[in-house]
Amino acid sequence: MADTGMQEESLFEAPPIAEQERMVEAILFASAEPITVRDLEARMPHGCDAAEALVYLRKRYDGRGVRVVKVGDAWAIRTAPDLGFLMQKETTETRKLSRAAIETLAIIAYHQPVTRAEIEEIRGVSVSRGTVDQLLEIEWIRFGRRKMTPGRPVTFVVTQEFLDHFGLETARDLPGLKELRSAGLLDNRLPPGSMPTLTEGEDEPEATEGQSELFED
16 A cells, blocks of 8 residues: 555656756747746646756856846846847837837836826926827836825836846846946936926937837946
């Protein structure tokens, strides 16, 4: 009877960690979107530890042309940052972000969760619905929890797609004021925390997504 129990237990024994590592590698390689540990384990045999396999896999890819990176609470295989120039396209992006959209996105990224009223207070002008809709459409922002203030206003936060696009693990990895100024993305004459003001209806230069890499060094 004891032997039968041991045989049944062996049937559910997890594969060796090296095999689990191969499984995780295969799943991440085949997926265009980052995958959580929970989703990885749901695809793997019973008893597998995807988190442990990721630790070994991440070390294996150190110094290689691609890396295993964390994006929010998910994982993905991505090109090493120093080799990104090899993947650049020579074509012009047709989808564009206005200056208002870029400023709004920056405020959300640095102040999230933030309400529309708070965005307008920082920018100094009203935020048009079209600006917010554009950022929602490209899935770089999403609705967050409502604030526990009068009216329970909805908040905005950046998405996992935003983090993935800019190669960030979390929003805490965004560059600070010093890095932004050194990259020419902030006017050194402006006081800390202030933003250039625009009227929402005025003509403003558009920037392609490639030109709106606000958070890269």
